[in-house]
Amino acid sequence: MVTQFMDKETFCAHILEYESAMYRAARSILNNPEDVEDAVQEAICSAFAHRGDLRDPQRFKPWLLRIVVNTCYETCRKQKKVIDLGQVEGVLEAPDADPTEAISLWQAVLELPESLRAAVTLFYYEDCTVAQIAQILNISQGAVKLRLNRGRARLRTILNED
Known part of the structure; x- marks a missing residue:
């Protein structure tokens, strides 16, 4: 089978088209904005290097x-051994919460556990199908449906608390 090699201009056009989708997917997994940017950049480089592998x-x-998600998971694996002092600082100090501040839907999504957050983000923000999400996250379609169901239930709880 002969694979079609995507030229640089077409690749760049696709990257620009899906730039916000890549950042949202990465943000649904990673918490640090700098890590999100690094993961997206690394995923773009990896996708460019392997663009000949894309059959369709x-x-x-x-x-x-899928490349973005894998890159984010690799970043998470690397960071498990590192403790960010900024995270510890936030735990030690009690935040001054403003009770009049309403939580936005995206903020509520960011409060979900990573596995639920990724599925919800891909489904609702990126309009991916259950089959596409299963492929991207490398899980079964049943697992995607379960995560979406649990994510919606958790979002209702989070939004009703505020």
Whole structure:
């Protein structure tokens, strides 16, 4: 089977088209904005290097998001051994919460556990199908449906608390 090699201009056009999707997917997994930027940049470089592996150009978005998700998980694995002092500082000090401040839906999504957050972000913000999410996250479609159901229930709880 001969694979079609995507030229640089087409690749760049696709990257610009899906830039916000990549950042949202990365943000749903990683908490640090600098890590999100690094992961997206690394994923773009990796996708460019392996663009010849893409068999169906129509499947560029799920293929690219899968690379972003894998890069984010790799970042998480690397960081497990590192303790960020900024995170410890936040635990030691009690934040001055403003009870009049309403929580936005995106803030509520960011409060979800990572596994639920990734599925919810891909489904609702990126309009991916359950099958595409299963492929991107490398889980079964049943697991995607379960995570979406649990994510919606958790979001209702979070939003009703505020």
